[in-house]
Amino acid sequence: MSKFLQGPSTVLVVVGDESMRESITTAVDRRSFRSPVTDDLVRAAAGTDHEQPVDAVAVADCESALDRLESDETVGCVVVDDALADRSVVDCIEATTEQYPDLPVVVYAADGDEAVASATTRAGAFAYLPQPADATAVPDHGDLLETVEEALSVHDRRYRAATQSAVLDTLFAEIQIPMYVKDESARHLKFADVHGAPDPEAAIGRTDWELYSWNDESKVEALGDDRLVIDEGESIREREERHGPPEAGRWLKTTKIPWRDGDHTRGLVGVSQDVTDEKRKIRDLRAQNRRLDDFTSFVAHDLRNPLHVAMAYQEFAREGDEAAADRVSDALDRMEELVDNMSELAASGGTAxxxxxxxxxxxxxxxxxxxxxxxxxxxxxxxxxxxxxxxxxxxxxxxxxxxxxxxxxxxxxxxxxxxxxxxxxxxxxxxxxxxxxxxxxxxxxxxxxxxxxxxxxxxxxxxxxxxxxxxxxxxxxxxxxxxxxxxxxxxxxxxxxxxxxxxxxxxxxxxxxxxxxxxxxxxxxxxxxEPMCGSGSRRPLTTGADVGRVLNAGESSHDESVDTWTLTAAGDNLLGHTNEFHFRWASLRGACRIEARLVDFDAPADRSKAGVMIRSDATETATFGYVGRTGDGRTEVLWRTDDGEPTRSQLLESGDRSFEWFALERTGDRVTAFVSADGDDWHAIDQRSVALTDPVCVGLAACSILIGAYCEATFDRVSAVELDRE
Known part of the structure; x- marks a missing residue:
């Protein structure tokens, strides 16, 4: 049975005098110890709430004791005297507590020397007991065994705390559950290392107000919830809350419960999971269901006109009027076309x-x-x-x-x-x-x-x-x-x-x-x-930086051996008035073009973004055009055409096609977005006037959209060119 269920069950006796070793070992084996298990739930479940056998293991020197401890986890107390052959008692205590800090060491000294007692206490001894004048003649060693019994319970408490702490550390570090612990001031004490959450090192000691780039209203609401849980002891369970502006906000499902130590509330324990993608899918499903609900009335409406024509001319057609028969035939053909079209639209959910x-x-x-x-x-x-x-x-x-x-x-x-x-x-x-x-x-x-x-x-x-x-x-x-x-x-x-x-x-x-x-x-x-005609030399992407208040810094690197660029990017969003992303660019003037192939995209969310961008400057409020791919494989076009306007998004319904090649061209204030399946045959998909002044920033952009999470985008065939118009 494991030590966690049974508790410590061995006393290691490290005594230089052979007769004393045997005397202490015999006393330990004869004594009926109460259960050292300090966890009530474990005591009840394991049936350990009774007197429990504790075995004694005896060795003559410190090295033998350390070897035994390395192989035997059941030891819950070490008894050591001051007559060891290989080390002094102080050295033995220090060596033991350094490797096993939760293990109590009881000194049973033959010489009741106050200086030795003080030295062993400083070295980390749990207790110092002088041996009776003739200890071997005192078979029960009563004072020693009472101290050992207490030490076993202390070790059990320390062991359980250390074990539970290790389990908690593993949970926070390895299991992908977005958990956190906050103190009485709502500062993070522990923070799970999960995909889509802030880095734990950045979170410790900070409140949500300091940690997140939400709007002030959302941060005030979050801190208010913390105070409700900590001050009033009320739990919040699976509350759905939106943070950020409507056009670029995030949905979280949050549970917060008080962290209590007896009657005192020390803080809170919480779980906040990003459910933005799930909410978006639910919204899209509802919209699709609504379109299907409207399908019958829409079909009836569009069929009404050709049906009226067919009914109006059918009698004339029966009487042999060829022109009327042609009108009926045309109306029926139109009805068939409408039915086919509507059926295809219904089958595609309205997004063919x-x-x-x-x-x-x-x-x-x-x-x-x-x-x-x-x-x-x-x-x-x-x-x-x-x-x-x-x-x-x-x-x-x-x-x-x-x-x-x-x-x-x-x-x-x-x-x-x-x-x-x-x-x-x-x-x-x-x-x-x-x-x-x-x-x-x-x-x-x-x-x-x-x-x-x-x-x-x-x-x-x-x-x-x-x-x-x-x-x-x-x-x-x-x-x-x-x-x-x-x-x-x-x-x-x-x-x-x-x-x-x-x-x-x-x-x-x-x-x-x-x-x-x-x-x-x-x-x-x-x-x-049509793509612009012209030629020019490629310009290097010399500058890389995060745009906006990105929580975790991104980076971009160039592998010259294969001529690829890799962007590792965080960022809350690239939509509405929120522009937080990593950008790698060259400064170009006049007519220009940026094109690249997105060869690999490790995205934490459906709406993570990676693509090419032409931007008036590298500030968060700059105007720009962008085309690239989302985390779920769709092509997305983004625009901010005038100062102060929100970023607008359009997603292409590309079916089974997932474009890898993206390009932007700028001439004057006009920017055109292109996609290609092979890098040779380019198709313009959008074109808008964007307020731009020279020089412009032309390059690669990526955004994870999950706070604290990173996406990684790798591009090749990257070409940023100032065009000499022919």
Whole structure:
């Protein structure tokens, strides 16, 4: 049975005189000792709450004693006299306590010398007892054995404390449980060495206020919880709490319980686990379920028009009207296409991957318009013909179909739809304009517009102003935009709508109707998709530093033998107003390009980041563009286009593709993000105007997003170039 369950069961007798050794050994063997186990729970479980046999082992010198201690963990007390042949009693005590500091040493001295007594006490002896005048004639050695019995209990208490401390140290150092212990002042005393937590050395002696880079409100709340547990003795169990701003915060699940020593509370013991990824997955699952719940109504809405056409012309077709039969056939084909499209969207959860190269926006808009609009209506596409939108065509088509239908229905010159059974929008003379904004696109018409107090409501499912309407069309628009991470707002048309009244050209400006304008921001959109022409020499990435208030310092290194860069980075996030990451860069001027292949990425979280960046400077508030990979293998684009704005993020739904090659190009204030599967065939996925002044910082960036944790990103084929435009 182990010493932890049974307690110490051996007394080591180290006595030079042979007769005295035998006398003490016999006395120990005859005595019935009470159990030395000091843990009540162990005593009850192991049945040790009774008199327990304690054996004596005798040796004649200190070296033999040390050899025995090395092989026998059951020893709970050492009895030593002052007549050893190899060492003095003081030397023996020092040698023993140095190796076994929890082991009591009792001195049973033949000579009751006060100087020796003092010396042995200073050397670490548990007790000093003088032998009786004729100790061998006193077979029970009563005083000695009572002291030995006490020493066994003391050793058990020390041994258990040391064992439990070692177990706790192992738990904190090796088991990946984010635990901590705080004192009465809420300062960390112990801190688990786990992936995703601050370094224990950085945590010891510091409060959460000093340790974390949360916003002040979150830190005040955390310290308030500490005081509640410590001062009031109340436990907090599995509380979910958010730290940091909404756009870049972290979710923690926290349990804190009082650490009590008898009636006194000495601090607290806690566990705080980062559950941000789990919360995000739950949120995404709920959003997906909501989209699937809306699926039936969306399908019904989009099928209604071709179904009406088929029903209107079926009788004429039965009578042999070939034109009517063609209209029925076209309507049925359209219904089949809608069902196939919606089925594919449902199977993908609304996040089907975008095609490599994106959607040719100009031609796509014209195709959708031709399918829904009559000849009397006009589409004005105000964008370069080569404009591409990086999304899936199936996701994009229902959005524009419903926007166009909304304009056709509500945007005719007299505010009423001109419809018959053959074509719902026949006669509608609305003009719809689609164009590009700073980071997205707009769709506007010259109709009567949407009143201010209705602009939020019209995007809700079921909202309609028409007696026969379903209120589903613009809800589909809102849902698709939300799926893409686009921001939607409704404003007046930039150029105003048509004049009120009879539409005469001489109408006053104040009489013009406002028109409806739908603006979509944070869109992956490119107006000039071709990489820049030009050449230049590679510039070395000379500077590496952490940006923002990074808790644990990152580093970057170059392996010249294989020409790779490795970034080891911490950082709370690279989103919203939080920019904390490690950056390795070169200072470049004018038109430039940075490209690299991410060959290895050890990421602690789904949203950890590693990629390429062009940044106005290395301060936390600088403007920048970025493209790279997340911890879960998705491609992410990040932008801060103007001073003071939050960082915006867009994630590509790349399906089975996981891009390794990333590039950014800058010309003037325009920055373009590229991805590639092989480093040769590059595809522009986003392009925005970023407020930049020379020189700019061009290089590699990585962020773990778990406080105190590191990610490690290795890049090769790194090229930072100032381009000489041809």
């Amino acid at each position: 991957p975008a095609p490599v190269g994106g959607v040719q926006f100009h031609s796509f808009l014209q195709v959708v318009w031709d399918e829904v609009a009559p000849a009397t209506a006009t589409l004005d596409i105000a964008m370069p013909p080569e404009t591409t939108l990086y999304t899936n065509r199936l996701q994009l088509k229902p959005l524009f179909e419903n926007l166009f239908k909304n304009s056709l229905e509500h945007g005719s010159t007299d505010g009423r739809p001109r419809a018959d059974d053959a074509h719902r929008y026949a006669g509608a003379d609305v003009t719809v304009r689609v164009g590009i904004t700073g980071d997205g696109f707009f769709v506007e018409d010259d109709g009567p517009g949407i009143p201010d107090d209705e602009r939020e409501d019209v995007l809700e499912d079921g909202y309609t102003t028409a007696a026969s309407g379903t209120g589903t069309g613009l809800a589909i628009v809102s849902e698709i935009a939300d799926t893409h991470g686009w921001d939607v707002r409704i404003v007046e048309s930039a150029e105003g709508g048509v004049p009120d009244g009879d539409g005469e050209s001489g109408a006053r400006e104040s009489d013009r109707s406002p028109g409806a304008r739908f603006e979509f921001d944070n869109v992956l959109l490119v107006t000039d998709p």
